[in-house]
Each structure stands twice: as C-alpha cells, then as structure tokens.
Amino acid sequence: MHGITHTLKVRFGVCLFMVAGLLFPAAKQEPVVLKDPEWILVITAADVSALTVSRQSIGGLIGRSLVNALNTVNKRIRETEEYAYYKDYAWSKARSDAAKKLETKRVDRDKLVYQGYPEWKYQKSLQTIDVEIEKLEADLARIIEEMPLIEEQPIFVLSESSVQGAFPAAPKTGGEYQFCVKQKADGFLQLVVSDLQGRTHLWIRLYTRAKAWEYEDSIIFSIEDTQVALNEVASRFVGAISGAPPGMLAIRTEPTDALILVDGTFAGIGELGAIEYPPGEVVIESYADNHAMFSTTLEINSGEFADLFINLSPLALESLTFDTLETDAALYRGALYVGQTPFTLDMPFNQMEYFYIQSDEGEAKAVVSGGVTERVNMELQPFSDPEEQRVAQARRAFYNAFGRFWVALPVAVVFGAMAEAERTAYNHLSINNKDLYDNAIRNYYISIGLWVVFGLTAAESIYRIFRYTHVSGEKSPQIIQK
Numbered sequence: 001m002h003g004i005t006h007t008l009k010v011r012f013g014v015c016l017f018m019v020a021g022l023l024f025p026a027a028k029q030e031p032v033v034l035k036d037p038e039w040i041l042v043i044t045a046a047d048v049s050a051l052t053v054s055r056q057s058i059g060g061l062i063g064r065s066l067v068n069a070l071n072t073v074n075k076r077i078r079e080t081e082e083y084a085y086y087k088d089y090a091w092s093k094a095r096s097d098a099a100k101k102l103e104t105k106r107v108d109r110d111k112l113v114y115q116g117y118p119e120w121k122y123q124k125s126l127q128t129i130d131v132e133i134e135k136l137e138a139d140l141a142r143i144i145e146e147m148p149l150i151e152e153q154p155i156f157v158l159s160e161s162s163v164q165g166a167f168p169a170a171p172k173t174g175g176e177y178q179f180c181v182k183q184k185a186d187g188f189l190q191l192v193v194s195d196l197q198g199r200t201h202l203w204i205r206l207y208t209r210a211k212a213w214e215y216e217d218s219i220i221f222s223i224e225d226t227q228v229a230l231n232e233v234a235s236r237f238v239g240a241i242s243g244a245p246p247g248m249l250a251i252r253t254e255p256t257d258a259l260i261l262v263d264g265t266f267a268g269i270g271e272l273g274a275i276e277y278p279p280g281e282v283v284i285e286s287y288a289d290n291h292a293m294f295s296t297t298l299e300i301n302s303g304e305f306a307d308l309f310i311n312l313s314p315l316a317l318e319s320l321t322f323d324t325l326e327t328d329a330a331l332y333r334g335a336l337y338v339g340q341t342p343f344t345l346d347m348p349f350n351q352m353e354y355f356y357i358q359s360d361e362g363e364a365k366a367v368v369s370g371g372v373t374e375r376v377n378m379e380l381q382p383f384s385d386p387e388e389q390r391v392a393q394a395r396r397a398f399y400n401a402f403g404r405f406w407v408a409l410p411v412a413v414v415f416g417a418m419a420e421a422e423r424t425a426y427n428h429l430s431i432n433n434k435d436l437y438d439n440a441i442r443n444y445y446i447s448i449g450l451w452v453v454f455g456l457t458a459a460e461s462i463y464r465i466f467r468y469t470h471v472s473g474e475k476s477p478q479i480i481q482k
Helices: 002-023 058-070 080-114 119-145 176-183 223-242 390-428 434-474
Strands: 038-043 155-158 187-196 199-208 212-221 247-254 259-262 265-269 271-277 280-287 294-300 305-311 317-324 330-333 336-340 343-348 353-358 363-368 375-378 478-480
Touching: 038 058, 038 176, 058 155, 058 187, 058 223, 080 119, 176 187, 199 223, 212 223, 223 265, 247 259, 247 280, 247 294, 259 271, 280 305, 294 305, 317 353, 336 343, 363 375, 390 434
Parallel strands: 038 155, 038 187, 247 305, 317 375, 363 478
Antiparallel strands: 187 199, 199 212, 247 271, 259 265, 259 280, 265 271, 280 294, 317 343, 330 336, 330 353, 353 363
C-alpha cells in the first residue's frame, strides 16, 4: 500500500511539473548579435599618369585582376589590434548614441512645462517620460559597464563600385579616413603604375581604418609577363587581406626531370621545396617526355603543410626509325631538332606527331600516327624558288581578286545611282536640257560597264578561292599509319 502511494506521488509530481512547464514556459535566450559582421574594401583607380597614353589602359587590367582574385576571399581574420579598434569604436558609438537618446528625452521632459497642458495631462505625460528616462539611464549604465562583442572573422565584401569596375580616384594625403567614411568602407587599396627603364613598376598600398597604411607591395615586370606578375601580386595580397596565415606546399615528381607548374607558372623541375601560398585553390600541372600529363586542383589551407607526390604514368612506346633514300638529313620532331637520319626514337603509342626532315637537297614533312613499328622512308622534295611557290602565288591571286571585288562593288553602285537620278530628273523637267540628257546617257552606259566589271571580279574571286584551296592541299604533310 505504501509503495502504491509513493508511485502516485511521483506521477503527480511529474504531471505537475509538465503543467507548470506549459503554463510558465522558460524565457527564450536571445541570440547574441555581434557587431561589424562585414569588412568592406574599395579598390581605387590606378594612378597611371607617369605612363604614356598608349600604356595607360593597363590600369583597368590591374584593377580587374585584383577584383577577380579577391572574389575568392570569404572571411577576414581580425588581428588583436584591429579587433581592439573596432571594439573601442563600437563601445564609444554605443555610449554616444545612448547618451544622446537620454539627453533628448530629458529635453522633452523640460518642454512639458511650456506645452500648456492641463494639470492632469501634464502629470500623466511627466510620469510617462520619467519612466522612459529611467529606462534610458539604465541602458546607458549597462552599456558603460559591458563592452560590445565584435565579429572576429567578418565577411569580406568588395564595394559595389569595385565589383562593377567603376574605381573611384584615390584620396589625397590626409583624407584617407574621411574617404573610408564616405565610401562606407573599412579600407581601400591604392595603385600606382610607373615606367622603369622600359618595364612596368606596380606599387600597391592598403589603408584600413584600424591601422592606417597596413600593407605595401611592389613588382617590376615586362609586357609579356604582365598576367603572371599580376597573378603573383594578387596572390600575396589575398593572403594579406584575409588575415589568415599562409599554407606551405611541397611537390616531388617521378620522373625527376618532370616540369612543375602552379597556376600556369613554372615552379620547378622534379621538386618544389616548401613554398608559402595564400589559402585557396591552386592548379598544379606536371609534364615529362613520354609520360601522361598530370593536372589537379589542390586546396591550400591556412597554416597547414601540403606535401604532394606526383607519379606520372609512362606511355606505351613504339620504336620508330626515320630515314631518307638519298642522303643524311636533319630530323625535327615538331620544332625541336632531334638528330641526323637515319634516326631511331621511341614514340608514344597511338599518338599523332609532326616530323620534318631537311637537307641541302630538299625537305620532307610527315604526320605520324601511333602504332607504326617499321622504318619510315621519307622522300625529299627539292626546295622551290619562293617566287615560284604555287601556294603563295594562289594566295596572292585570291587576295588581289577579292580586293578588286570590293572596289568594283561600291563604284558600280554609286555610278548606277547617279545615272538613275539624272535620268529621273530629266524625265520630270518641263523643258529639254541637253547637258543633263548627255550626262544621264553617259553615266548610264558607264554604270552598265561597271556592273559587268563587278560580275567579272565576283567570278574571279570564286575561282581564286577554289584554286587556292586546291593548291594549298596538294602539299599537305603525308599521314603515315600502320
């Protein structure tokens, strides 16, 4: 009996607890809202005033390259100094806003005396404002005691003008902070491009509201290396702007003479020592003779070491001997000289390659398709005089005919229109005009002749294009297949 009573008490307590939970639900804890969740950067227009007018377009190219590189940045890690700046700034702004609200409410309280309210309304309004003032005073006291929480890894955002390619001019010295305030940005990137002994010198600086001039970098490059240099500068800046420590990358290959490329740039042969790279994706490629190429995309993580071993797969090879019937000659594989005929080399199976043989007696060309395992004898053709080359002659004849076609067409159209206009004018005159009649007749016959010439040039152009196609195809390299 006692056990039953105890069981009923337990069940009753559980039910009472559930009912209380339904009637008096626990207060929901509001999520903490972190301040300054975004970090906005403005890219300013490059200063290219030191360059010639023909080279000043590089400024836009530099800006667009940086925009493309920065699109890969998602977060910016705030260092201690920057975090403290935004924390103090947010605390100061919160106190200032709360104090202004309190002062405004106190002024409203003093104004009640001059509103002319009846006593009952005055007392009621005064009581309401006193309650609001008491709440604002409590808010101010709480803000003074509690430091606001700042986002330690804000979202990195490029300004809308930078994304659209409308780069504003950089501010003058002393106006950097106000420029950031006006642009509603946390920092801006300044670019200066100048000439240095025929090469291009790029200098970039990063200004932030927290640390003023925080980052600086420069590079010198030639015109043909422009894109490689911009990729290098952008890569370093991406690492700096994200605030994340770089990662390390090391690469080894088999065979040891394989070429290594990182993001399309030559990085080494056979081995790449531990090199720092900013966090993000890199494209790694490797090439070696008689081996299949290798390509992959690797994620470089901040503060981590990536060690990559590339084992290139050897291709199946076929032994191939080149020879000529008449004499020894120089053998070229593509544009690369490989030796004197007869010459035996290993060629990847089932792969097409171009070979060229040249001697004092003549030349021969061949496109060899994989699977050939026998000796290939190539017949040398005598060199032809450049003036007698049929392909060049056919090409020049076609170009000349095509040019005559486009000259004859507008001339025929113009004279035809003139003749028609003069004929129409003569027919509508009420009196005869012999000069106008003679001009109309002369231009009419001239236009007929011009249209005949136009037809001949059109027919010649059609003939010449077919002739050029036929002649150029006659000397095509032979394709040798098993």
